[in-house]
Each structure stands twice: as structure tokens, then as C-alpha cells.
Amino acid sequence: MAKEVVKQDGTTHVENDGTPKKASLGQKVKRHCARFWWLDLLIFIAVVLVIVLPIVYVGYPNLAQKEVNKGVLNITSMSLSDPAPDSFTLELDSVLSTTSKYHPELAAFNGSLHLKDSDPAFAYLDIPKVKAENGTVSHVDQRVQIADMTEYTKYTMTVLGTEEYSIYLKGRGGLQQGGLPKTNVNYNQKITLKGKSSLNSLKGFNLTSFNILTSEQEDGANANGTITIPNPTVLSVEMGTVTLDMSVAGTPVGVATIEDLVLKPGDNSFDMRAVTNQTTVVTMIFTDYKSGILPIDVVGKTAVFNNQSLGYYEKALQSNKLSFELDVIAALRRAGLADALGISNSTSKA
Template sequence: MSTFVADRSHFEHDSMPPPVTAAGRTSPTAADHTADTASSIDHVAEKAVPAEKLSKRQKVKRHCARFWLWWLIGTIVLLAILLPILFKVVLPAIVQDIVSKQEMPVKGGSLIALSPTELRMTLKTVLDTPLGADLDPINLYLYNKDTPQYTPFTNLTIPGQHVKGYTEVNVAEQTVTVSNGDEMIKFFNKVFDQEEVELSVRGDTTVRLGALSAPAHIDKTVKVKALNKLQGFAVTNLQLLVPANGEGQNVRTTVNLPNHGDLTLGLGDLGLNLLSGKIVIGHVTCKNVMLAPGDNAIQCNGNLYFQVLFDSLAEIMASQSSALMTGNLELGAQGNSTTINGEHIPYVEEVLKTKLLVTRVPIGQLVADVITSFTGGDINIADIVPESLNSTLIESMVNHWSAYDDMPGSGNTNSTTNAMAARKRDAAQKKKVVTRDNDMVKRNMMWTMLKMGMAMSKR
């Protein structure tokens, strides 16, 4: 019986002994059981190892992989809502903001009268955009902002442009129609009077950003340098025509018409009345007047009304008193007519009729110009003045200046001899004294002209 007793001394108390067969070997069932037990122990050990932590990207990726269909549907719905807002609200608002911020300064151009209802225009301006864009042609309407009701007086077409950053825009020459004569006159009146004139423009265009496009509205008021009352107007030359030319004109003069603005102005044929005070003493016509920016020497031909000069000599001399005291003659010019090919241009003519240009011509320059008129021939000033008028002229001058000399404190008498003696004393005194008062200047000028008259009468 001791043969079949198994030795259990090497087994742990908590382990089950494998079944033993009669031959003393472990049965197959017991071995399999032992292997399964070991495998279970290994499996439990594997599950005890903690899982690897996922990154945010991996989590998102796994989330999208699981719910991609829902995300696709949500994206489509969101785009269906936002894209119309983007294209119909946001983009147009951005484009309009950029357009509204454009200053559109006028850098140059021209405004040329062609007829009572037409002008020829060019324009140079600047656009400055933060990104490249294409502009459709713009029909730009010009109007006066201070008119209560929007009333354009003409319109100008700006061709399509590609703009990017600082871009110069040149509007080529085009003929435009005057759509409202009263508003055009109002605008030209401001151009003449003001240093800077406000010009309001309005129009619509389409701005294209590649495949995208948006409408834009333009409503701007820009400042344009203007004529500033033609300050600097001057008579630079005067020539008497003896005999009169084929058109019956007896005077040719050159005047300076300064243009202080940036636009070249074409005004046509200007007819100007010449005035001394309020008396019209002549008329000249300046052909095809074109005022470029800066000074413009314009030649004019016409007539001096000598009969009016002599008939109104006393009144003329009275109106010249302040100018004579400084050694000058004051001459005024006022618009009479403006024509092109015989047609009156009302939007220029009506403005110039209300404007008076005044200049002072140094007597020395005037006398030199008159003398130069006769330098080349035998004709002299006395030839164009009848003897009776010449005598009247000298007598009027003597009486006028003698009255002045008889004023208290003048130190002179009615005697021409005494007056001449006084003039000699004054001449001697002038060698010692550089500056004299206005009375001396006036007397110098008076007697110089008187001696010229006396010389003419002797001839």
C-alpha cells in the first residue's frame, strides 16, 4: 500500500494536486487544467496595464471619424446661412467703406467751352486702395452741393480701371452736355470768385475682386483750386493803332490773366469793356482765351473812345485822384460778351458780366507804350487828336492841376511860370531828399503830363 501513497510535501497548501493515474503519471486533463490556469493569470496581468493617453488632436480625429456625417450636415447648413450674408452684406459693406474713404483729389484737367450746351472735359485724379480691384465704367454726375435739390449740371464718364494702391486715373478728352444752365452758371461763378471751389460728384459702379463683385456708390465733395478773382490781372502792354486797322480798331493791348487753379479753362472770345471809374472808355476783344494754370499773356484788340475821354475828362481825373497820387492810372475791365463761332456762351458770359477787374498801370509805362506806338513813322500823338480837343485837353489839365496847386498849403499860384519855378525847386530838393510825400509825387506826374500836352500842341 505504501507504493500508492503520493508525496505532497513539495506542494503548497492552497494548490490542488494533479490527479494521478494508477501508473503514477499525471493525467492529460490535469495538465490542460494547469495550462489554462497559467493563461488566465497572464491575461489578468495584461489587463492590469493602464491604457495610453490620447492627445487632443487624436481625440478630435477620433471624434470626427465617429461623427463625420453630423459635422458635414452642420457645415452645409452653416455655409448656407453665412455665405449669403458674406456676399450680400459683409463684402459690399467693406467695398463701400473703401470707396467712401477715397479723397479723389483733382490733380489736373481741362474745362473747355464748345457751345452754349457743350463742353470738352478731361480730368486727372487719384485712387488709393489697400488691395487690387477692377472698377466698371462710372457715369459721374457733377452738381452743386449747396443746391437744396440734387440737380446735376453735367456728367463725365470715367472708363473702367484696374486700381491697386496709389493709382493715377486719367479721364481722356470727352464732350459733355450742359444739363442745367443755371447750375452751371452758379458753379462758374464760384470758380471765378473763390480760391478753392467745392465740386460734388455722384455715381455708381461695380468693384470686382477676382471672381467676387460688389456694387459701390460714390457721393463725394472735392475741393478744386479756382481763379481767385483773377488776382494779378494786369495790362502789360498798350499800343495805339494809327491809322486804325482793317477792322476799325485803334488799340492793341496785352493783358495778364492768371489762373490760380489746376484746371485749364477755355472761355472762347471775350469782349471786355474798359473803364475809368464808372465811365466806359473803350472796348477790346480777346480771341480764343485759353487759361492754363499760371500766368497767361492774352492779346486783345479794340477801340479807345477818345471822344468820351475828352468829354468826361474832369470826371475821369476825379476818379483817378488816388491812383495819380502814386504815379499810376487805374484801369478797369468788365465782361461784355463771350462767344464761340458767333454763339454766346451764357454760363461764361453771365458770370463775367458781373465781374470787374481792376489794375493800376504806371504812368511811365503807359507813356512809353504810347510813344512806342509811333516810333516807326512820322505819325505822332497829336495826329490822332483834333486841335480843338487837344487844346481842351491841355486846358482841362491846367485847370485841374492849378486848382490843386491853389489848395492851402500847396505853396503854388495859378501862374504857370511860378508853378514851373516851383517844380525846379522841387527837382533840386529831390536830389537831397530820397523820399517825398504824396503831394510831391502827384505834382511830378501832373507836370510831366502837362509838358507832353504842351509839346503836342506846338506840333
């Protein structure tokens, strides 16, 4: 430590007593940084990584998955066309509904379609890349191979024979939000069809006109008419040539054929030709059904497209019983046959 010394001649000088001057805190910090800057840098980097890495590689993927799970896919139009025994062409338009404030890029991926609570997929789709914004429209148009015939048959039966149903899109694909690294998310999205989701057992099916043919026909038909089928969904289905078994109280009375049946959204009208058992029908109106009104039960029999049977549609049609009332006496009168059978009066409903 320094001190001032006065000499005999009156002059003064400063002497150091050998005790070092104590460094201040700032000097110590400065000296430490100069000597151990590399260690401080490593510690800083480690702290940043400990904080940032969990956010980027744990928090970010978890948030991405959460936001994807909240999204809803609404089908605005869907078409199943050009059917084959093991495939079909699918065209659909969908709209993404989301309230998320994040709008990442969703990479294209291969997705599988499932019925609710069913593990096997009935088909696989190539889902295109989209930006996840509310109202984003996605279009798919591709040939689809049926992955599991049992499941696809269940799907067609569900579409035809239930009031409502759900299908699920599953898969795994990439997601990227802005400058953040790409992550992967799992899809298990419930798909909702706009309006009614199913054909509701073809309720409203009806025979709106019926005529007895008195001349010989090449196809053997002895009757024709018009059948109406309402479709309350956004789904269009091409089923090919469909045949329908007709019966009254379990007794077969004929087979009806509809050529090139394409069931489109809205009300559909189809020309129908039938081969009926006229002897059985006439016997009925003279015995159990003297009013001339026959309660006809209808069950699908076959569905053929390009000369190939479509088993998945046939089973769906066979599982769905339809009915309508047919005024046979009115049809006989229009054909000029009522008088020949001794029938003078009737009511008319078809």
C-alpha cells in the same frame, strides 16, 4: 449578459443570460452617423451658410463701401475745350489716393458731377474701369452734354469768382475683390484739384502794354495792348473771343476784345484790341484825372466760339469785376499826340 457555467464533468461553457451588452459612446456616434449622415450634412451646411453668407453678402459689401468712401480723387490736369452753348469737351487726368490694403477692380460707371450741397448734376461722365491702388492714374477724354444749364453756370461762376471750391462725383458701380463675388458700391467722392482749385477772381489781371492807334483800322479799333492773366490752377479753359466793357467811375470809356482766349495754367498773355471813347478819355485827364492815370474797371461782356454765344461764360465774366491803372498821357506821348493836346509832362505806367 454572458456568464461562465461549470458542468458536472468539469467542463465549462459560456451562457448568455439574455441581457444585451451596453454600447459605448463611440459606437452610438458611429451608428448615428451611419443612419443620419444626410441630416448631419444638412445641419453642417446650414451652419456654414449662417456664418458665411452674412460675411459675403453683408460684411463684404459694407467693407467695400467703407473703403471706397475713404478714397480721394486728385485732379492733376483738366481741360474744358471746344465749347458750345450746350456742351464742351472735357479732358482730365486724376490720381487715386487711398491707404486701403484692399485693391479691388472698380468697374466702369456713369457718374454725375455736382457742386457741394447741390442735388442737380451739371454734367455726366463715363468713368473708366480702374484697379483701386494708391497712385492709380485715370484718364477721361469725352464730349460732355450740359445736364443742367443753371447748375453749370453756377459752376463756371464758382470756378472764376471764388478762392476755393469742391465738386463731387456721384454714381453707382461694380466692385470685385479677388475671388469674392461682385458687389456694387455708391460713389460720392469729393474731387480735389491739385494746388489751387479756382481762378480766384482772376487776381493779377493787368494791362501790361497800351498803344493808341493813329491810323484807321478795319475793325474800328483805335488802341491795342497786352493783357496778362495768371492762372494758379491745373485747369485750362477755352472761352473763344471775349469782349470786355471798360469804364471809369461808372462812365463807359471803351470795349476791349481778346481773340481766341484760352486760359492755361500759369501766366497768360493775350493781345488786346480796343475801341475807346477818346473824347471822354481826354476830357477826364483835363478834369478829374489831371495826373493822366485812369482807374479802369473791367467787366466781361460776351464770349463767342464758332459764332455762338456761350451764356455760361458770359454770366461768369459779367459777375467778376476787374481793374487796372492806365497812364493815358504816356500813351498819348508814344503816339505823338501829347503836344497837340498841350500836354508836356507825364508819368508812365503802361
